[in-house]
Amino acid sequence: MALVIYTLCAATSAVCTYLLASAYRRSRYRLLLWSAISFAGLTLNNLALWVDKIVLPAIDLSILRISIGLLAMVVLLYGLIWDSE
Template sequence: MAAVIYSLCAITSAVCAWLLVRAYLGTSSRLLLWSSICFVGLTLNNVALWLDKIVLPQTDLTILRTSIGLLATLVLLYGLIWEES
C-alpha cells in the first residue's frame, strides 16, 4: 500500500511540474519558471522517497531527500522574494 501512495505522490508532483513548465513556455512569467523548477525538485524528492522506502529499504537516503526538498523550496523562495513582476 505504501508503494502506491509514494508512486501517486511522485506522479502528482510530476504532473504539476509539467503543467507549470507548459504554462511558463506559453507566458514566460518568471514566477512560473521558479515554481516549475521547484516542482521538478519536489518530483525528484518524491522519487528519492520512493527509492528510499520501496526499492532500497536497507539504504538510508534521508539526507539526499531532505537536501533535494530544501533546494527545491529555496529556489521557490528566491523566486518569490527577489523576482519583480
C-alpha cells in the same frame, strides 16, 4: 499500499511540473518558471522517497531527500522574493 501512495505522489508532482512549465512557455511569467523548477525538485524528492522506502530500504537516504526538498524550496523562495516583477 505504500508503493501506490509513493508512486501517486511522484506522479502528481511530475504532472504539476509539466503543467507549470507549459504555462510558463505560453505566458513567460517568471514565477511560473521558478514554481516549475521547484516542483521538479519536489518530484525528485518524491522519487528519492520511493527509492529510499521501496527499492533500497536497508540504506538510509533521508539526508539526500531532505537536501533535495530544501533545495527545491530555496529555488521557490528565490523566485518569490528576489526575482519578483
